[in-house]
Amino acid sequence: MPDNGTIRVAIVEDDDDMRITLQRFIDNTSGFSCTGAFESCEEALSPIESEGPDVILMDINLPGMSGIDGVRRIKLFDPHANILMLTVYQDDDNIFRSICAGASGYLLKRTPKDVLLNAIREVHAGGAPMNAGIARRVMELFRKTAAPTPAESSLTDREIEILQSLVDGCSYKMIADRHNISIETVRNHIKHIYEKLHVHSKSEAVAKALKERLV
Amino acid sequence: MPDNGTIRVAIVEDDDDMRITLQRFIDNTSGFSCTGAFESCEEALSPIESEGPDVILMDINLPGMSGIDGVRRIKLFDPHANILMLTVYQDDDNIFRSICAGASGYLLKRTPKDVLLNAIREVHAGGAPMNAGIARRVMELFRKTAAPTPAESSLTDREIEILQSLVDGCSYKMIADRHNISIETVRNHIKHIYEKLHVHSKSEAVAKALKERLV
DNA sequence: GTGAATATGACATGAACATGGCATTGTCTA
DNA sequence: TAGACAATGCCATGTTCATGTCATATTCAC
Secondary structure: OOOOEEEEEEEEEHHHHHHHHHHHHHHHHOOOOEEEEOOHHHHHHHHHHHHHHEEEEEOOOOOOHHHHHHHHHHHHHHOOOOOEEEOOOEEEEEEHHHHOOOOEEEEEEEOOOHHHHHHHHHHHHHOOOOHHHHHHHHHHHHHHOHHHHHOOOOOOOHHHHHHHHOOOOOOHHHHHHOOOEEEEEEEHHHHHHHHHHHOOOOOHHHHHHHOOOOO | OOOOOOOEEEEEEHHHHHHHHHHHHHHHOEEEEEEEOOOOOHHHHHHHHHOOOOOEEEEEOOOOHHHHHHHHHHHHHHHOOOEEEEEOOOOOOHHHHHHHHHOOOEEOOOOOOOHHHHHHHHHHOOOOOEOOOHHHHHHHHHHHHHHOOOOOOOOOOHHHHHHHHOOOOOHHHHHHHHHHHHHHHHHHHHHHHHHHHHOOHHHHHHHHHHOOOOO
């Protein structure tokens, strides 16, 4: 990392105009330098791995490997890479998949240059820049996705152990062996589990256990 | 909503100094007005419901009902309420629970006044203001919480429908009725599902379906 | 120290399931 | 157009499960 204070930026963008404009803009801005500008992830991966830029600007819709897959690949060899998605898409699915792949920020291409610079600084500083609408979307997605609080169950510790074994796919016999108890005892525990969960089969119990985070 | 352009803010904060300082600051700032400042959620709920402020600043650590529960309650009668958490806590658990409860933004109390004003504007405009570190944390939490990419399953559409029915706790007979096919056909589909998933029982299939997000 | 809850165990019976093989029909593709 | 795959269907056999009733020992609270 040369030139303390300069943020080294790599660009992956297939549109020639956009890419060249961005590269010039960054190189001509004090405090920033461009380590490379690439048309595709395939071209970008190796240079990015060796150069280790501070921030990577990544388009989503690229020929060949998508930007989202690119993020995943980059994160494989550098889990701390700071990647800022810069794209025209702001649908939930792309946002969701970008974040899951490991992107640290998400901006639209029409973002003004000064905001983009701030975002690059922010992502470099450990932030997660994104425009207001996208941030709110992430919150909504998060809320929807988040695990519901484990339901209050009246199951005893032992019953939860047995239920866990059911989730693991064990037969009664296997559960008996695993816990060193008689298969009749297993039956008994499972009877009680069924009563408490209001179910009538192994598969229902397993579904309920997993959906309600009982195990 | 009086005075077009003025953002009406309610405050819930138990610390007297903090609350009074905030209230004065907001009332003395052009474009903002304070509809009420409360020491507790219990006191705040009713006035907030009748006043319908544009933005609510909410502390987390309150005597009695916590700010997080407060958010939940407010969201019950006004799902579009814009609530900005303003707190000293920035641990994952509080952030996580605030977002799940329905908060739209999350700032620390030591946030400078001008940043706070911007955040109020932003949350009012549909954004989700939070400081850089918290934003990054939300992304991380999101990534950890989010559903892993559905595994490649090679199941046909029909098989996935049947598998869904298994997850719903159906017996073979119920599946046959639900899909208007013979129970023998159900057997056949399930045979194929077992082969493809490498399982040997309904409960194993259900567990695999839920764990690997096949349905 | 009595009662409630828990963990353990047994037995019996009918229902549901797992697995094998086999057949027909339609669709898609090399 | 032959082959692969999907969806539908039937039959048979053995296994596993669901559910009932009952019993004993332990623990913990009231």
